[in-house]
Each structure stands twice: as C-alpha cells, then as structure tokens.
Amino acid sequence: MNESCESGEVLFLQPIWDKLDSHRDLLSSPFFPVMFSFTANLLACAPYLLLDAMGPSWPFFHRYKMKPHYSIKPCTVTRCLSRISYNHSLFIFPATLLCRGLRSESRLRQAPSVPQLLTGVTLCLLLFDLLFFLWHLLHHRVPWLYRRLHSLHHQHSSTFSLSAQYAGVWEILSLQLLAVASPCLLTCHPLTEMTFFLLNIWLSVEDHCGYDLPWATHKLVPFGLLGGAPYHELHHQKFQCNFAPYFTHWDKLFRTYRKPSRGQPDDRETAERSRSGRGVARR
Template sequence: MRIHSPESPRWLSLTRYPVGVSCSQAHALEHRQMGRAARLGKRTSSLKLRISKGGFLMGGVFPASMLDKGLQDLQTSQTAISMNCSLPDRVLFSYGMDRQRDRLCLQSLWDFVTAKEPWIKSPFFPVLFSFTAYMAFCLPYIVLDFASIRLPNLRKYKIQPQNYPTLGMMVPCIIQSAYHHVVLIFPVTFLHWYWRPMSLPVMAPELPEVLLEVAVCLLLFDFEYFLWHLLHHKVPWLYKTFHKVHHKHVSTFALTTQYSSVWELLSLGFFAAINPVLLGCHPLTEMIFFLVNIWLSVEDHSGYDLPWSTHRLVPFGLYGGAPHHDLHHLKFKSNYAPYFTHWDKLFGTFTESHSN
C-alpha cells in the first residue's frame, strides 16, 4: 500500500506492516523504536521501509514486545495522514490495521513458544507434547468417573450410567498408551526430526487464518478417518486384525481413546500430521490443531454428555460428539465418522443418538 504524504513528494511503501507514514515520521519512529530496543535488549524483528523514488532503503527495527506500543504511536497519526489520503487508501489503511491486530493477538503466545525454541526443536518434544496433552485432557474425566459413583447428581450426564470404569480397566490403557508413545511414536518423530527439521518463523499467524486452517484440518481428518473406519468395519479381516482391539470396551471412557492397535495408532497419527503439512500451516496453527484434535477425541470417548459438550455448541446437529461415538461402540454398525455427522448421513450409516 502506498500513501502520499504532504510533507514529502515521495511515495512510501511498507513491506511488512501496511501503514503509510511520511519521511520525517518514519525517521522519528525508527529512532524512537531503536532506542527502546537498545534499552530493553529484547529480540527484534526487522521492519523495512522502501521509498520507491530514488531506490532508498531504510531499516526500521521493532522489538516484538513493542509492537503494541508501536501501533499506538502510529494510530495517533492516522487522522492526520488519512486527511490527506484518497478513500481507497483509507480503506486499505484500515484493512491493514485490522490485519495487524489479528496477528498481534497471537504474537505474545508465539513469542512465549519461540523462547523455548531449542526444546521445541528437540526430537523429544513431539512425543512428550502428545502424551502430556492426552493425559491432561483425560484427567478431568477420570476424576468425574470416580466422583459420579459417589455423587448421584453427576450420574445424569453419564451416557451409559449402568457402566463405570474401574481402576483395573484404566491402568492397562495408561500403560499401553505410554508404551506406544515410547516404542512407536518416538522413533517416528525422531526420523521426522532428522530428515525435516522444524523452522520457527518470527511472526505469528493471523487469528482468522488459524481458525480457518484448524477447521479445514479437522474436516480433512474427519473424512480420512471415516473412510479408514468404514473400511475396517466392512472388511472382516481388517476388523479382526487391526480394529477389534479398540472395541474391547462397549462402554467407553476417556482412556480408551488411544487404546488401539499399532496400525490404527500410526494410521490416525499420519492423518493428523499430514494435513497441516499439505495446507502449509504455521507451526503455531499445527500445535493448536493437534491440541484440538486430541481434546475432541478424548471427549468423544469420555462417555459423558455434559451441558458444554462440543456437540451442544455446534448447531443443526452437524457435530455428533460423545453420544454419537458412544453409540458406535455400543452398536458397531453405524456412526463411523469421529466428529461430524455429514459423512454418515451421506453414506446411510448415521444413527440418531439419544442421551441416556
């Protein structure tokens, strides 16, 4: 975007931040921000202002922690600058500011993540990230399983209130999950670390971009798992050899989420890992998708229909949730999609679920 300034006949273009300023304003802002960076000694990201006439290049340095303050400084000049801009320029100016706010709302989170860059780039991070997130999401439901036995008011949320998991049922699930993460997932992530090292960009993604790409990744995973799941139920050899392990428990509980065969675990892990790569997602988007995917999987197997469950938040019955998947474990021959209901409805494998 280019904006003509009455203080200078030159045209200014911002290559990273879509805000137009005059030469004097640019020099003053550059000097002010460089002073802050020197005093605070924090990591900086480069901002380049290119003046198209004369080919002069200025390097403005903005610390990430000062981006909010920088925006405030620039916003104070918005009125004066916009008075001398055409209507299209003002529209582009406003659009650029909105995009910058979308990016800045995640920048603090991304700065926190990149501060631990050596650890995140280590081969141990993916397996510990996955197992820790999985157990953390299972923990509230484990507490609920034991508490609802003694508190009758909680039993109304249990989809199959006559069935409760025991400690003897939970421990093998935890042991198997830990074993799979150490023996199977870690070698795979180590090879990935060796052949395709992770690179962490300086800037965070925009919030609308994150929301859109996470939604697309979920829809892709839902479709891929639906086909895989349907095939492994329709072909008896595949079901007995690979998928039957996951159906050991007719009444599901949170820790049964990853109670599965090696083939099933690697297949679903591959689907979850490949989709962000195909979409070219930002590493932060990829992490958020993994967390959302693990949470929704645990919720599906929790065995509880809570007032704030995801299927109650998504309108028009588009999302099946725990009642949808619990019925699959109970009846075996319907509701193959893990999250959404449209594929089961299109293929005629949908069965309406009813609480309790």
C-alpha cells in the same frame, strides 16, 4: 494454506508465538512431540477420570453419564495407561524421529492472525475427519483389517476417556500420521498446527468420555454438525454406523449415520463379537 499477514497488522497472537519461539530448543527436541501428545492426552482425560472416580457421590455430574451403572475398574485404567505408555514410548517416539528427519524445519517470525488460525484449525479438522472416516470405514468393511488391526479398540463397548488411545500399534501410528499430514498438506503455521493437535486430542477424548455434558463441544456447535460422545458411543455398540470421528456430514452422505437417543441400551451381543474379533461389517 497461506498464513502470512500484512506487516502493519497488529497480531493478537504474536506474544504467544514469540514466547513459544523463545523455547525453540525445547520445541525442536525429538522428545517434545511424544511428550506433548502423551501429556495432552492425560490432561484431557483427567477431568473425566475424576468424574468416574466420584461416581454417584457427585450427582450433578453423574446424571449426565450415558451409562450410569457402568463403573470403571482400577485394572481397566491400569491396562489402558500401560497400553498408551507402550505405544508412545516404543512406536510413536521412533516414528516422530523419522518424521523429524524427513521434514524440513521452517522458522517463522510472524504469528498468524486469529481468523487465519481459526480457519486453519477448522480446515485441518475437516480434512482429518474425512481421512479418518475413510480409514475407519475401510477397517470395518474388510474383515481381516478389523480383526487384525482395529478390534482391540472395540474391546470397550462402553467407552471412557482413556479408551480413546486404547488401540493397536498400526491404528495409533496410522491415525497419528493422518493427524500430522492434515496441517502439512494445508501448509499451516506451526501455531495453527499445535492448536489443531490440542483440539484434536480434546475432541477424541471427549468422544470417548462416556458423558453427555450440557457444555460438551457438540452441544456448543449448532446444527448438529458434531456428533460428540453419544454419537461415538453408539458406534462402539452397533459397529455399522457413525464412522466419522467428529463431524456428522460424511456419515449422513454415506447413509451410515444413526442418531443417538438418550438411554440407548447396551448391545451385549455386539460387545461379545467385538471382543472375539467377529464384530465385522455387515452390509
């Protein structure tokens, strides 16, 4: 996707890009991508962790919790943080070094225009959504892949923000690869790429947050294009529906879409199958 602009066009994003470009040494550091991902994830999780900690003492927010009687234990938070730190330090960091070595660095002086950035981010989300959908569907349709590679993520039948990154090494690395590949295939501007990464992290955390807030992204985007937290929560309960991460069109096309309803009961039997590695696809 070509993001060059007319030389005479006033670029609203140019000051932002100039500021980022002035810190090129930091951005080029091999530590930056892993710290960017780790920090962005924790910052995205922080508001929801605060809501979980306050619980019923903040009734305005607690009424939007999809499972109001489900409380997050400190040991669960610690386990998720340990897994996230483990994956980032021992696997994502070396993978980042490899990608940096294989990828040629391009230096662009000009920022994209706002329409170009928005178009690029949207196309990246659509491409990633398709790639994730196919990856996810395959890991639920093939029992061995589910048991060995994907079942760890489904240990949380009731999702909360940190569970977005609670997954095995293969899952984390492969989804990181899909996220990195999307803007690369579309030849996006680095600023577009960073914006996509931030939005991708936010949407992933929001899908797992456990809250159906009235200002959630899926409620701001019209026509039911995005599924949001209720859509993905249902996937963690029922397994054989709602495979796409964000948009709903692929599940509707493949007839795997299931519309969430308020107060969806928790499927304890399904949760047990998930923990034991038996929650594999049934056609």
